[in-house]
Amino acid sequence: MRHVAVIGSGPAGFYTAEAALKAFGDGICIDLIDRLPVPYGLIRFGVAPDHQSIKAVSRRYEQVALTPHVRFVGNVSVGGDVSVPELLSLYDAVVLATGAPDDRPLDIPGSDLSGVVGSAAFVGWYNGHPDFADLAPPLAGPGAAVVGNGNVALDVARILSKTRAEFEGSDIAAHALEALEASRIARVTLLGRRGPHQIAMTPKELGELGHLERAQPRVDLADFPEPGADALLEPGMRKSVAHLRDFAAAPPVRKPVTIDFDFFAMPIAIEGDGRAERVIVERTRLDDELRSVPTGETYAVPASLVVTCIGYKTPPIEGVPYEHGRGRFANSDGRILPGLYCVGWARRGPTGTIGTNRPDGYQVAELIAADIDNDSGKGGPDGLDALLASRNVDVVAFRDWQRIEAAEAARARDGSPREKFVSIDEMIAASRT
Known part of the structure; x- marks a missing residue:
């Protein structure tokens, strides 16, 4: 044997x-x-x-x-x-x-502030993992930033935006369900260093964002290349980009939550008085090899909760x-x-x-x-x-x-x-x- x-x-x-x-x-x-x-x-x-x-x-x-x-x-x-x-x-x-x-750390100034959590911790919190059941992420502020352009980032944005009724049939942990129902977050910003053609998001997960009761996804049309460039993408990616184009073309709807796709956006610092209050972002562009290159232009994204979805180890x-x-x-x-x-x-x-x-x-x-x-x-x-x-x-x-x-x-x-x-x-x- x-x-x-x-x-x-x-x-x-x-x-x-x-x-x-x-x-x-x-x-x-x-x-x-x-x-x-x-x-x-x-x-x-x-x-x-x-x-x-x-x-x-x-x-x-x-x-x-x-x-x-x-x-x-x-x-x-x-x-x-x-x-x-x-x-x-x-x-x-x-x-x-x-x-x-284990989360890969976001190695920028302020990443150790209260309110900055890795996706493993945040996902573990709403899934009832014993290591993270007591996380208590800050949900009282109006803004949340999600760093990453993959499916985990989509999961986090979706979970932050759903109504209690939309969780029917799920096994979300009770402590997370109660906290999310009381959440005052009105804007979820997805930060990605590159553009719509470089996402790692699958069509099904992206499509779900278009059917949320209390949230509307928003994308800036200026972030896309010419529509003809989509034909060069593999079929799954083409479908994902089609969802993003639909979000960009949709007329504004008055809903309590917006999910903003902020492309060409590289976090360079997190600031706040003992806790996260804003993410300082540097605008990027793509070079000839499709790598993100900083432009020197910076701006602030208000966020009392910052969830980093940048990989695991x-x-x-x-x-x-x-x-x-x-x-x-x-x-x-x-x-x-x-x-x-x-x-x-x-x-x-x-x-x-x-x-x-x-x-x-x-x-x-x-x-x-x-x-x-x-x-x-x-x-x-x-x-x-x-x-x-x-x-x-x-x-x-x-x-x-x-x-x-x-x-x-x-x-x-x-x-x-x-x-x-x-x-x-x-x-x-x-x-x-």
């Missing part, structure tokens, strides 16, 4: 487990180890709460977790409760599928080679060291969609199959159980997670699939009932 430990139970971890099952059949035991008592990672805490159709992929992961050769080992911190070298001594292969949960783990410049584990096509691998964002950096992790997991499973010839006789799950028991670690199994899931469904408000527990203690308590 081969023993494989997968660190992280998000999409990359589950796709790796699925692939390893197909590669080894009944000749493998897989432990999915997660520091939280709940599985699914990015699906639970990263996907927007009003995108329930995307979250439905967790049912596929559940089928993997319920196979006899897979265990969920929750509430176990790798690097805290158990080290990577200890896992390598117990398993034939250890796969790091930890994702990229994988947190280092002691003893694991790391590429600080790229924010990921140092690896060669998924191999880090003998017996140690990485997948997903921990391997590639924060790029691609949830589905991109599936071929990634299958590729690493093939590497493991090529590298592991025979049963090594290592301790595997039994050895891990003994080690964690000796350290009094309160392990959460998948059946315990199912109790948490049932309790969250039972306490859901009308129209919502669940009301998440937002503290680890609450999760543990629910798992033992």
